[in-house]
Amino acid sequence: MTGRPDTARALVFTAPRSLEFRQLDVPAAAADSALLRVEACGLCGTDHEMFTGHLPLRTPMVPGHETIGVLVEVGDAAAESWGVAVGDRVAVECFRSCRRCEACLAGTYRRCEANGLRTAYGLSPLEVLPALSGGWADHHWLDADSMLVPVPEGIDAVDATLFNPVGAGIRWGAELPATGPGDI
Numbered sequence: 474m475t476g477r478p479d480t481a482r483a484l485v486f487t488a489p490r491s492l493e494f495r496q497l498d499v500p501a502a503a504a505d506s507a508l509l510r511v512e513a514c515g516l517c518g519t520d521h522e523m524f525t526g527h528l529p530l531r532t533p534m535v536p537g538h539e540t541i542g543v544l545v546e547v548g549d550a551a552a553e554s555w556g557v558a559v560g561d562r563v564a565v566e567c568f569r570s571c572r573r574c575e576a577c578l579a580g581t582y583r584r585c586e587a588n589g590l591r592t593a594y595g596l597s598p599l600e601v602l603p604a605l606s607g608g609w610a611d612h613h614w615l616d617a618d619s620m621l622v623p624v625p626e627g628i629d630a631v632d633a634t635l636f637n638p639v640g641a642g643i644r645w646g647a648e649l650p651a652t653g654p655g656d657i
Contacts, residue, residue, distance in 0.1 A: 477501060477508055477546045483610035485599070487533045489526030497535070497610070500603040501546070505554070505617035508546040509565065514608030515539030515634035520595075531598035537608030538567035538595030539637040541630045545612070555621050562624045564636045565608070567594045569618035588618055 480496040487493055502508050514537040522528035523536060544561050552558055569592050570582035577585050583593075590596065595607040605614040615621070624633045646652070 478612065481605055481610050481612035483535045483605065483607070485533045486523060486530075486536050490524060492524075495533075497599075497604050499605060499612055500614055502548045502551070502614075504548040504550040506548050507544055507551050507555075507557070507615040507619070509540070509542040509563070509613040509615055510545045511540055511542040511608055511611055511613050512562075513541045513630035513634050515637065517638065523596075530596060531600070534596070534598045535605060535607030535610050536595050537610070537613075538593060539634040540565040540594065540608030540613055541624055541633045541636075542608075542613060551615070551617065551619075554617070555619070557621060557623075562626060563621040564624050564633060565594060565613065565615065566620035566622065567596075567637060568620070569593070569616065570620055571618055582620070585618075592618070 478499050481499050483495055483497050484492050485495045499508065517539055519528065519538070520536050523530055541564050542562070544557055544559055544563060547557060547559050557563065568583045569585065569588040570577045571585050571587040574586040576582065583589065592601075594613070595609075597606045603614045605612060607613065622636065
């Protein structure tokens with residue numbers, strides 16, 4: 474495990490229409506967690522709603538839930554569970570999955586009994602440790618329930634942040650009208 478800084482620079486949302494840079498402590502990865510060096514993080518409509526105060530959240534917090542980066546520290550259990558290694562380039566799914574509850578087993582991990590919205594990356598307040606749980610920082614801590622997707626080197630990091638909104642659009646297009654493969 475290498476590449477772990479002591480602090481990370483983060484853009485912290487402190488109140489509606491208020492952001493400030495802060496240095497936050499970087500926790501060491503435990504056996505079941507990891508540390509990501511952020512390459513890019515998207516700006517989503519959810520971030521705008523949060524910034525303007527239309528989506529009330531507990532503050533202060535590090536926003537950012539469309540994150541691409543390189544793993545700089547990976548615990549042994551996390552490496553085995555996620556199938557990753559230090560140096561891998563990944564996209565971070567904003568929702569976490571326990572991989573055991575009925576919702577997660579059905580693929581609706583955003584309704585995970587252990588996680589759901591309350592632990593979504595980019596939406597958790599700094600008081601929920603470790604505080605580096607959003608992509609608007611130069612490093613992002615990942616816990617055992619994280620879901621990672623490999624990102625090929627040939628894809629620009631900024632372009633790769635579109636994985637989340639494109640994936641959401643596809644999901645909404647299938648789930649909301651109750652359509653499935655072959656319906657059209």
